[in-house]
Amino acid sequence: MKPLLLQGHDRSITQIKYNREGDLLFSAAKDKYPTVWFSANGERLGTYGNGKEGGASYGHNGVVWAIDVTWDSSKVITGSGDATWRLWDCETAKTLSSQATLTGVRSAAFSYSGNEFFYATDAQGKKDSLLVVKDVRSASHMTGEDCILSIPSLQNRISAAAWGPFDETIITGHSNGDLSTVEMRAKDWAVTHGGAHAGVVMDIQKSKDDIMFVAASKDTTAKLFDSVTLDCLKTYKADRPVNSAAISPIKQHILLGGGQEAMQVTMTDVRQGRFEARFYHLVFEEEFARVKGHFGPVNSVAMHPDGTSFSTGGEDGYVRVHTFDPDYLDFELSY
Amino acid sequence: MEDTERVDWASELEEAIVGPRVEAGTKRIGDRKIVTEIDIDDDTGKKTKIVTEYKIITKRVTKAVGTRKNWRKFGDAAEDPPGPQTHTTKIADDVLMQFLTGREDVMGGDAPTVSVKEKTQVSCRLCGGEHWTTHCQYQGASDAEKEILRAKFAGITAVEPVTELPREGGGTGKYVPPSRRAGFEATMMQSDQLPSIRVSNLPSDVKEDDLRELFETFGRIKKVYLGKDKKTGDFKGFAFVTFYDQSSADKAIARVNGHRYFHMILSVDWANPSKS
Numbered sequence: 130m131k132p133l134l135l136q137g138h139d140r141s142i143t144q145i146k147y148n149r150e151g152d153l154l155f156s157a158a159k160d161k162y163p164t165v166w167f168s169a170n171g172e173r174l175g176t177y178g179n180g181k182e183g184g185a186s187y188g189h190n191g192v193v194w195a196i197d198v199t200w201d202s203s204k205v206i207t208g209s210g211d212a213t214w215r216l217w218d219c220e221t222a223k224t225l226s227s228q229a230t231l232t233g234v235r236s237a238a239f240s241y242s243g244n245e246f247f248y249a250t251d252a253q254g255k256k257d258s259l260l261v262v263k264d265v266r267s268a269s270h271m272t273g274e275d276c277i278l279s280i281p282s283l284q285n286r287i288s289a290a291a292w293g294p295f296d297e298t299i300i301t302g303h304s305n306g307d308l309s310t311v312e313m314r315a316k317d318w319a320v321t322h323g324g325a326h327a328g329v330v331m332d333i334q335k336s337k338d339d340i341m342f343v344a345a346s347k348d349t350t351a352k353l354f355d356s357v358t359l360d361c362l363k364t365y366k367a368d369r370p371v372n373s374a375a376i377s378p379i380k381q382h383i384l385l386g387g388g389q390e391a392m393q394v395t396m397t398d399v400r401q402g403r404f405e406a407r408f409y410h411l412v413f414e415e416e417f418a419r420v421k422g423h424f425g426p427v428n429s430v431a432m433h434p435d436g437t438s439f440s441t442g443g444e445d446g447y448v449r450v451h452t453f454d455p456d457y458l459d460f461e462l463s464y
Numbered sequence: 465m466e467d468t469e470r471v472d473w474a475s476e477l478e479e480a481i482v483g484p485r486v487e488a489g490t491k492r493i494g495d496r497k498i499v500t501e502i503d504i505d506d507d508t509g510k511k512t513k514i515v516t517e518y519k520i521i522t523k524r525v526t527k528a529v530g531t532r533k534n535w536r537k538f539g540d541a542a543e544d545p546p547g548p549q550t551h552t553t554k555i556a557d558d559v560l561m562q563f564l565t566g567r568e569d570v571m572g573g574d575a576p577t578v579s580v581k582e583k584t585q586v587s588c589r590l591c592g593g594e595h596w597t598t599h600c601q602y603q604g605a606s607d608a609e610k611e612i613l614r615a616k617f618a619g620i621t622a623v624e625p626v627t628e629l630p631r632e633g634g635g636t637g638k639y640v641p642p643s644r645r646a647g648f649e650a651t652m653m654q655s656d657q658l659p660s661i662r663v664s665n666l667p668s669d670v671k672e673d674d675l676r677e678l679f680e681t682f683g684r685i686k687k688v689y690l691g692k693d694k695k696t697g698d699f700k701g702f703a704f705v706t707f708y709d710q711s712s713a714d715k716a717i718a719r720v721n722g723h724r725y726f727h728m729i730l731s732v733d734w735a736n737p738s739k740s
Contacts, residue, residue, distance in 0.1 A: 222539050
């Protein structure tokens with residue numbers, strides 16, 4: 130396969146995400162400008178924020194950690210290390226709303242309906258990591274302090290999060306490897322799976338039907354969990370830190386992206402770094418295929434909603450869009 | 465929607481070098497769009513006709529996706545002309561998905577080939593039977609007896625494989641190496657019986673071609689084998705030469721044995737002492 134190489138970012142990619150139909154690919158990076166691409170041909174549709182027109186620059190002023198889009202691709206939420214979140218109009222890139230937070234925003238996502246979104250902030254000094262849920266339709270939420278829910282994570286910062294099934298919960302992954310859920314009705318922490326991972330939870334991605342999710346961790350594994358009980362169902366072992374993992378919507382496959390820590394990359398060569406995208410069987414936990422490409426760790430992976438292509442975003446600042454060859458689509462693990 | 469008709473820097477550069485192209489016509493035939501341009505060289509006035517053929521792919525998408533396809537570009541991309549731009553989008557080198565498990569299930573049914581392999585691998589040099597030479601019960605047999613035995617076993621082995629082995633280009637559609645094809649057996653048996661001589665005390669820098677040159681004068685050579693160290697691959701100073709007929713081998717032994725070759729005195733004898 131010939132991947133499309135998207136070179137819109139000056140710095141390493143933090144998160145990539147497809148919209149519901151998969152025709153748009155959103156990428157956030159450590160530069161200030163989240164970008165949206167047409168996934169079919171790699172054409173750049175635009176950037177949210179613009180720094181090139183002198184003086185008239187707008188948008189984020191630091192690393193963008195998280196990006197998400199509503200189901201109808203009308204709004205985009207971005208969370209940034211400059212301690213703001215921004216709500217954008219997807220088509221025109223106008224800022225609909227923006228608010229300063231106490232600390233940097235690490236994670237943000239829209240609910241299934243697209244009417245609410247959460248954001249999770251980092252812990253810094255005496256400030257705890259906060260999980261906040263806001264309603265897009267409410268003016269007081271968009272301009273003021275009001276929110277549906279604001280709950281601190283006392284011990285450990287929230288490093289990754291996702292909405293649970295039916296928007297009833299929010300699943301959070303923490304810097305010590307714990308997983309928890311926040312019950313939306315009770316507005317409190319509900320289930321906690323202490324020590325689900327042995328290292329920082331880097332990414333949480335749900336299956337298409339939301340009944341399970343895969344959490345990627347620095348402890349060199351990705352694990353599959355039940356979305357409600359947080360029971361660990363499967364473990365996918367890699368020999369390097371896993372930064373991101375995704376579940377195929379059409380096959381029983383897990384896509385893992387990761388690699389050696391960026392700070393140690395210069396000490397070894399590309400081959401030893403294991404910067405491949407790796408495919409595991411969902412049930413048998415067995416790795417069956419690899420795709421090379423990045424020359425730095427893979428920070429984020431995403432499967433196209435139709436399951437026929439996938440994208441990876443790397444520390445090297447590139448997004449690679451791969452369309453599967455027939456030999457993958459025909460592939461059946463023999464057992 | 466206003467189209468500002470901006471061109472990317474690559475074609476701007478090209479224009480600066482080769483001068484503007486004049487579009488002569490656009491044709492549409494089925495799903496193909498053919499654009500004909502005429503390029504005039506500034507210096508020589510030479511005209512070049514450039515025909516570019518595009519394939520138009522029509523994809524059916526949902527209304528929402530179709531609408532998004534027509535969105536205006538924004539942010540840093542606002543100035544970009546339609547279509548992917550070379551400065552942000554590239555087609556990377558071909559990468560292969562490396563599958564880690566073997567795909568035996570696809571290959572399927574290699575059991576018969578294994579049995580054929582086992583059958584033909586061992587062949588006794590004395591009698592031609594399917595056992596090691598050292599295990600042959602006819603160890604002490606005279607030459608005449610051996611000839612009879614060989615003929616007997618060769619007869620059997622020549623008939624048997626033909627019925628079992630897959631025929632060349634046969635119905636199975638599988639590749640059959642020449643060594644397993646029907647009819648190969650006979651030639652294989654022969655090559656074992658071809659007269660071979662052992663040449664020793666050779667200079668260390670001798671090559672296969674040197675030996676061929678030396679022994680070709682006595683008759684046609686089937687093969688030359690240089691004895692080499694298994695680990696280091698260094699030449700060990702001896703070689704085997706296989707001729708097609710007995711008389712040339714006889715001649716070679718008589719003429720070369722004890723003669724000087726460069727600074728060494730060669731020693732030549734039958735490769736298999738029992739054949740002498």
